[in-house]
Amino acid sequence: MRRCWSRQSRQRVSWQRNDTPHYKWDYGTFVPLQYLDPSESVPVVTMGTCILADLDECYRVGTAIRDAAEQSGKRVAFVASSALSHKLVRDPSSWPVTEHQALDRRFVAMLSEGRLDEARRFLDDYAVECHVEMGGRNIATMLGAIDGVPSGRLTGEEYGEYGPSSGAGHTNFGLRVS
Numbered sequence: 001m002r003r004c005w006s007r008q009s010r011q012r013v014s015w016q017r018n019d020t021p022h023y024k025w026d027y028g029t030f031v032p033l034q035y036l037d038p039s040e041s042v043p044v045v046t047m048g049t050c051i052l053a054d055l056d057e058c059y060r061v062g063t064a065i066r067d068a069a070e071q072s073g074k075r076v077a078f079v080a081s082s083a084l085s086h087k088l089v090r091d092p093s094s095w096p097v098t099e100h101q102a103l104d105r106r107f108v109a110m111l112s113e114g115r116l117d118e119a120r121r122f123l124d125d126y127a128v129e130c131h132v133e134m135g136g137r138n139i140a141t142m143l144g145a146i147d148g149v150p151s152g153r154l155t156g157e158e159y160g161e162y163g164p165s166s167g168a169g170h171t172n173f174g175l176r177v178s
Helices: 027-036 054-071 099-111 116-129 133-145
Strands: 002-006 011-015 154-165 168-177
Touching: 002 099, 054 116, 054 133, 099 116, 099 154, 116 133
Parallel strands: none
Antiparallel strands: 002 011, 154 168
């Protein structure tokens, strides 16, 4: 187990390399990348999500990723794959309940408008109420990776329509730092 120091959060984050021969790309990594980089020309570092971590730990990992990206001096993309509301049912055409759809849209609006501090505070209760996929851990890591970006430098855009799948709410959404 190794530890790295995150300058921004002033905390150490534990990590270790995944050397297992059993690791396979998961759909949450593979599907977005086949659209973002179909020629497989961009180097990619994949990272699993610890389901025992709380949202604050995931947020700190995100800040460590951001610090490493800044230190590299390279342009970096962070991809997080997660359903929003995720209270699954057996009917593939089922939408999340109306209240959860409204909360999904409220959260996306916060991101679109660059209200990152508000989105972070909102995530704790939202993740529990709406059963956000992976407890919101991937989203918390993403929020850590963009922590400190002034709202005027952040542009959010939704690609396509918000839609259902088995009671879960899905959207394709991008944030760009200018």
